[in-house]
Amino acid sequence: MTCNPEWRYRLIMIKPSSLAAFAEQKLDALRDAALDRHLHPTARGAGMTARRHGQDLISFSDNDYLGLSTDPRLIEAAVDATRRYGAGAGASRLVSGDHPLYARLEARLAAFKGTEDAVVFGSGYLANIGSVPVFVGREDLIVIDEWAHACLHxxxxLAQSRCLRFPHNDMHSLDHLLATHRRDHRHALIITDGVFSMDGDQAPLAELTALAQKHQGC
Ligand SMILES: Cc1ncc(COP(=O)(O)O)c(C=O)c1O
Structure with missing residues (x-):
């Protein structure tokens, strides 16, 4: 790992009191903007239930849609795999952590999805920050639904493209943005969620596809 020596020096030079003041200042700004967030310890219960602050609740706020996290078959398989292969890859995939199981999993996922190939990431957030910069770079344009998940933003x-937001699901605004700016960039990428996780509404994928085709290579 490389480390900028100047950086290390600066970090050591921050006095604890000034770091605390800096943290307080940041927290105050977040509170003022109603953007401060807090963790709420929540134990998973059976089925759709969760226990929080001493109360048993039905959870409508998770993505364990099929209850797989508590399925005894999956738990057994995970315990068995941990015994056989260990509790972690032990290294980044690009170095020496590319266990042959990844290739097997990715081949099966690709076959299931009917795609040429697949790549697995450690979480949904990582998948989106990892994949958007693959498609576009500095010379390109991104037009993104303002309500798309934070990881897409x-x-x-990270892609360092010119990034323009369009109002949620507003195809007229998207069309206008592409008509105005598409020609100034090498490639353009339209980004949206399929299903918006906070409200449950969907992106009009057919209309988005038609707009992408209309402005293709303009
Ligand atoms: C639409 C959407 N994208 C991405 C994520 C991030 O996924 P993860 O929690 O696996 O990082 C979430 C998480 O809730 C999500 O709802």
Missing amino acids: SGAR
Whole structure:
């Protein structure tokens, strides 16, 4: 791992009191903007239930849609795999952590989805910040639904493309943005969620596809 020595020096030079003041200042700004967030310890119960603050609740706020996280067959398989292969890859995939099981999993996923290939990521967030910069770069344009998940906005930032937001599911605004800006860029990428996780509504994929085709290579 490389580390900028100047950086290390600067970090050591911050006095604890100034770090605390810096943290307080940041937290105050978040509170003022109603953007401060807190963790709420929540134990998973059976089925759709969860226990939080001493109460048993029905959870409508998870993505364990099929209850797989508590399925005895999966638990057994995970315990068995841990015994056989260990509790972690032990290294990044690009170095020496590319266990042959990944290739087997990815081949099966690709066959299931009917695609040429597949790549697995450690989480949904990582998948989106990892994949958006693959498609576009500095010379390109991203047009993104303003309500797309935060990880897609993070991926767009990492890609360093010019990034324009369109109002949620507003195809007229998207069309206008593409008509105005598409020609100034090498490639353009339209980003949206399929199903929006906070509200449950869907993106009009057929209309989005038609707009992508209309502005293709303009
Ligand atoms: C639409 C959407 N994308 C991405 C994510 C991030 O997924 P993960 O929690 O696996 O990082 C979530 C998480 O809730 C999501 O709802």
